[in-house]
Amino acid sequence: MPYRPTAKTEARRAAQKQLLLKSALTLVTQHGFQGLTISALAKSANVATGTVYKYFNSKSDLCTAVFKSATEKEVNNVRETAFPNADSEAVSCRQRLVNAITTFTERAVKAKRLAYALIAEPVDPQVDAERLNYRQAYADIYAELIREGIKSKEFPEQSVEVSASALVGVLAETLIAPLGRDQQHPLNEREEQALLSALKQFCLRAITGLPT
Amino acid sequence: MPYRPTAKTEARRAAQKQLLLKSALTLVTQHGFQGLTISALAKSANVATGTVYKYFNSKSDLCTAVFKSATEKEVNNVRETAFPNADSEAVSCRQRLVNAITTFTERAVKAKRLAYALIAEPVDPQVDAERLNYRQAYADIYAELIREGIKSKEFPEQSVEVSASALVGVLAETLIAPLGRDQQHPLNEREEQALLSALKQFCLRAITGLPT
DNA sequence: TATAGGTGTGAACCGTGATTCACTTTATTA
C-alpha cells in the first residue's frame, strides 16, 4: 500500500487549516464578516479558492468556525475574570462582576470592528444561531456569579436567569452604537471612561439594588 | 395639455402604495424580512413584479418603509404609555416606566415573528441603520422619563443616556431568545408572566436603586 | 377622438459571490 497519511501530513493539514482560520479572523477583524469572502480569504492566505473547500465544506461552516474560535476566546477571558483560579472566594461577587464587565467592554473598545462583527453585524443565519449559544455562555457566567452573590447575601433575591440575560443585553446595546459609528465619531478617552463608569454603575444598581 | 394627474389619480396611487405596504407588512409579520421578496409581495398584492418598482425605488427602500411604519407604531404606543395625555403628572415615573415596559413586551410576545424581525433579524444594511434610529427613539422615551424621575427625586442620580440605552438592551435581549425559538418551544402563559415580572423588577432595581 | 403622460406587465437580464471539477502537483510507500 503505497500511501498512507502520517502524523506529519496530518499536522501539516491542521496547520494549514489554522492558517486559513487565522487569515479569516484577520479579515473579520478588519472588515467584519462582510469582508470575509472566499476569494479574499484565498488571496490573503495565498491559496486558490478551491483549496478553501478542502478545509471547509461551505462558507457558512467557515464563518461559523471563525465566529466560534473568536468568541470562545472572549468568553474564556470573561469567565476567568469572573472566576479567577486563585483566591476564588477572597474577592467579593460585586467586585468580580465589575471585573467581568470591565474585561468585556475594554476588549470590545480595543477591537471595535471585531466586537461589532461578533455581537451585532448582520450575518449568515448559521452564525446567528451560534450567537445565541454564546450569548447564553456569557449569561451563564453572570448567572453563576449572581447565584453566588444571592447565596452570600451580597445581592438581593432576583430571577438569576433574567438578570444574567439582561446584563448581556445591557453590554451589547450600550456598546453597539459606539462600535457602529466606528471611524466616523470615535469616542475619545474621556467619553470612553465615562461610558464605562456609567455602565458599571447601572449594572451594579440592577444586580445589587443599591444606589451607587 | 392633454393630461394632468388629478386628486383622484393621486389618491388611487397613494392607496395602491398603502396596499403594497400592507401586504409587505403581512409577509414580514408571518415570515420576517426573509419572507419579503419582490415576487412574493407582487403575488400577494396581485400585481406584477415591475409594478412594485413603480412605488418603491428598490428592495431596500421597500424594506425600510415597512420597517419604519411598523416600528413607528410600536414606538408611539410606548411613548403614549410613558407620557399619557391626561393626568401626565398624576402617575409616578416609576409606574409609567413599568407601564411602558409592559406595553412593549406584551406587544412583542403577541406578535413574536414581527417583533423578532423588527428587533433582531438579520436585515439589509439600510434597515439596520434605521434600527439604530428607532432604538434611539425608544431610548429617548426612557431618557425623558428617567430625567423626570431624577428631578422629582424618585430616582437616584445616574447617567440618563446610558440607563436609557441599557433598558432598550435589556428588553431586546431578554425577549430575543423567547422570540427566536418561536414555534419550537413557545413559552406558556405562566412562564411568560414570570419573565415579564422578573423583567420589571430588574428594570426597577436598575433605575431606582432599590431592592424590590 | 387625438394626444400625452401615467400605470401595469412579466420574461429576460444582471451582478455577486459561492461552489464545482478536471487537472496538476506533492507526499508516501514498496
Next chain:
DNA sequence: TAATAAAGTGAATCACGGTTCACACCTATA
C-alpha cells in the same frame, strides 16, 4: 521508480433574487 492518494489550482458554472424595459393599457384634457 512506480503506484497511490491526498492537496492545490482557478476558470467555469451555478443560484438566486433584484432590477430593467419594451410594450400594452388606462386616464385626463381640448
